Amino acid sequence: MGGAVVRGVGLLLTLAYAGFIGWLYVERPQSFSEIGGGLASSVGLYTIDIPKFEEARRLFHNERLPEARAAFERADPARRDAVTQFYIAYTFYRQGWGRFYNDDALFEQAMQALDRATALSPGRPIRVNDRSLGLPDSDSLRAELRHGLDIEPEDFNPFRAFRRRK
């Protein structure tokens, strides 16, 4: 009887361990903090660093975009918070936006950050209650980034120089 209990418990424990390893290979976290954050997130224990997040938003509103991005990264080191990742995408968008042409490399990075953000919020767009954002949800930001990355007839319109950054 003792042997059967040990076998049952051992089987369950190793199946759980195999599940964890399978999660690592499916999710492919890219740093040890992402592994820790992913695990904490899966049991509902992960939270971002709120003071660092607020500091990052202050820098963002003051147009100090690279510093804001670094602060957002520090607030969400495991990259598990959709809103923080959305803001990171937004910092790339604002930094890459240009009146005559956009920086495609920064827009690509914005798209990657936005993909991370939307992957964390499956099935519904991310909405951020921030009046300073001209594009307050993930769908409109994605559309704006696509317009920026694609070459369209509108790109050759001289009045384009009068458009405003969102």
Next chain:
Amino acid sequence: MSTEVRRALQESLVLPALFLSVAAAGGFRITTRGDVHFLTPSLFSLILAALLLGALVQSRLLRPNGLVTGRATFLESLTGAWLCATLFLASAQILNGLVPEHGLLALLFNLFLAVLLTNTIAAAPDKGRMLRSLAVTFGWALLMKYVLLAALVAPDEGLTGRLLRALVQGATLGGLPVDAWSPAVGYAMFAAAGLYLLGLWLVGRAETQQPGPS
């Protein structure tokens, strides 16, 4: 602790956990910048793992009949099958970790391991010789990939790297397509290879102590 409980503990917890750890470590890579990667086994690694399991069965180091069929209860058969599955995963991942990730060198390493394993099957060694053969194979593969090839692509090349580069430049038309991993990967793979061999030794020892039907 009774023999039955000890065997149950080993078959259902210790050995599967050990082999799963080896499977996890086999695909683990970390770059010199600290980026972590988890690589799944290639198709060639899975084929090599099947060959390796064939060699283990032939040397009677692993006896699926004693582990899976012919057991007293369904749970014993289930844990035996689970142990075999984890051993297969560990074999695939340890072989995946011992060969370069891509390019001509990966093909050459894989072919070399395939020849070695089929030769081992043909030679039909006993348990002890099988373990020694595997230890030597793993040792050389570790030395080749994580010492010699790693020295060739290391950013701060030492004397070994300079000597090897001088030799290789004469033999190849260009650089070698080898990824530059952190030295920690070599240590992790060394530990994984050691754990894998320890696990195989434990499997063989358990079979000797309580042989099942062959």
